[in-house]
Amino acid sequence: xxxxxxxxxxxxxxxxxxxxxxxxxxxxxxxxxxxxxxxxxxxxxxxxxxxxxxxxxxxxxxxxxxxxxxxxxxxxxxxxxxxxxxxxxxxxxxxxxxxxxxxxxxxxxxxxxxxxxxxxxxxxxxxxxxxxxxxxxxxxxxxxxxxxxxxxxxxxxxxxxxxxxxxxxxxxxxxxxxxxxxxxxxxxxxxxxxxxxxxxxxxxxxxxxxxxxxxxxxxxxxxxxxxxxxxxxxxxxxxxxxxxxxxxxxxxxxxxxxxxxxxxxxxxxxxxxxxxxxxxxxxxxxxxxxxxxxxxxxxxxxxxxxxxxxxxxxxxxxxxxxxxxxxxxxxxxxxxxxxxxxxxxxxxxxxxxxxxxxxxxxxxxxxxxxxxxxxxxxxxxxxxxxxxxxxxxxxxxxxxxxxxxxxxxxxxxxxxxxxxxx
Numbered sequence: 001x002x003x004x005x006x007x008x009x010x011x012x013x014x015x016x017x018x019x020x021x022x023x024x025x026x027x028x029x030x031x032x033x034x035x036x037x038x039x040x041x042x043x044x045x046x047x048x049x050x051x052x053x054x055x056x057x058x059x060x061x062x063x064x065x066x067x068x069x070x071x072x073x074x075x076x077x078x079x080x081x082x083x084x085x086x087x088x089x090x091x092x093x094x095x096x097x098x099x100x101x102x103x104x105x106x107x108x109x110x111x112x113x114x115x116x117x118x119x120x121x122x123x124x125x126x127x128x129x130x131x132x133x134x135x136x137x138x139x140x141x142x143x144x145x146x147x148x149x150x151x152x153x154x155x156x157x158x159x160x161x162x163x164x165x166x167x168x169x170x171x172x173x174x175x176x177x178x179x180x181x182x183x184x185x186x187x188x189x190x191x192x193x194x195x196x197x198x199x200x201x202x203x204x205x206x207x208x209x210x211x212x213x214x215x216x217x218x219x220x221x222x223x224x225x226x227x228x229x230x231x232x233x234x235x236x237x238x239x240x241x242x243x244x245x246x247x248x249x250x251x252x253x254x255x256x257x258x259x260x261x262x263x264x265x266x267x268x269x270x271x272x273x274x275x276x277x278x279x280x281x282x283x284x285x286x287x288x289x290x291x292x293x294x295x296x297x298x299x300x301x302x303x304x305x306x307x308x309x310x311x312x313x314x315x316x317x318x319x320x321x322x323x324x325x326x327x328x329x330x331x332x333x334x335x336x337x338x339x340x341x342x343x344x345x346x347x348x349x350x351x352x353x354x355x356x357x358x359x360x361x362x363x364x365x366x367x368x369x370x371x372x373x374x375x376x377x378x379x380x381x382x383x384x385x386x387x388x389x390x391x392x393x394x395x396x397x398x399x400x401x402x403x404x405x406x407x408x409x410x411x412x413x414x415x416x417x418x419x420x421x422x
Contacts, residue, residue: 003020
């Protein structure tokens with residue numbers, strides 16, 4: 001039994017004086033205690049990063065399970081307790097290899113105090129070549145449903161995943177069309193040419209305007225994927241069709257998409273205007289100006305925003321010149337740049353993103369939602385994303401500046417301060 005005391009951030013808000021007990025990997029009790037608030041750590045649910053390409057010299061696309069475990073150790077020290085290894089466009093052969101390694105990682109990580117990989121995120125396989133950013137367009141694909149048999153039949157349509165509702169725990173699972181039983185599907189099979197994990201979440205970022213894009217959204221949703229819109233210049237009509245087919249999230253908001261104009265809604269404007277859409281955003285102060293970051297998050301509401309790192313292999317190594325995705329990557333003053341002049345991911349951690357949002361004046365309960373709760377709902381992760389009884393004891397404790405001082409993953413200590421009490 002582990003007992004903590006401090007300012008706990010729960011769904012009901014911040015308990016200024018709280019005690020918490022956890023054992024066997026689960027929170028057993030959390031309650032407000034008598035007395036006045038007197039400082040101490042802020043206790044939040046562990047961070048969940050749904051978009052992470054690697055760190056400490058490891059690129060997800062070229063990694064082994066052992067490499068990914070090193071990333072998971074690094075992430076845990078910065079407060080991340082769950083993450084989605086994220087792939088950029090690549091060959092079918094390498095996709096198969098990496099997904100097999102992520103499967104191995106998910107076996108190796110069990111019982112370890114490391115950030116837990118909970119699935120895989122394919123970014124940009126089906127992207128608009130005019131909005132490729134740092135992705136490699138030679139690996140982009142178009143789509144035809146003839147190449148696959150999704151688990152619930154060929155179209156999503158009315159069976160698309162419902163949007164996240166504020167205050168709800170997770171999405172409802174996809175439903176098979178009326179009168180049709182779900183087709184059996186072997187674990188580890190391919191969606192088209194894309195390999196699947198034997199277990200876990202499958203997420204994909206796509207541009208719905210590609211050939212077959214709307215059909216692809218429906219097929220993915222029917223097959224249980226989380227579909228996000230990104231690397232796109234789709235018009236509002238196409239975006240509405242994608243939304244109707246089940247795409248309810250937008251990847252790295254403002255980046256690799258058309259922006260807001262007073263005579264043209266753009267992808268960014270559409271996402272802000274549609275109450276059923278959520279988005280994730282890179283809070284490094286580089287991908288998005290801090291003032292625009294603040295404006296967008298307040299306009300959308302923190303209840304519908306997920307913070308991501310979009311970190312790449314040089315994260316944690318400092319400035320320098322690196323090789324990534326077949327080209328040279330320069331990191332200078334925390335800014336990435338490839339030989340094409342594009343920003344190529346970030347070198348921040350989720351802890352950095354949290355400190356940024358705190359500096360912009362966000363309340364701790366808003367930060368907990370953006371760094372954990374909303375991502376858990378997006379991915380349908382039951383038992384994660386909030387501090388309450390019977391949830392996983394995935395916990396990060398911070399000082400007032402947002403710096404990480406204590407971390408537990410499944411009740412196991414990762415980072416522990418020398419203090420006897422939080």
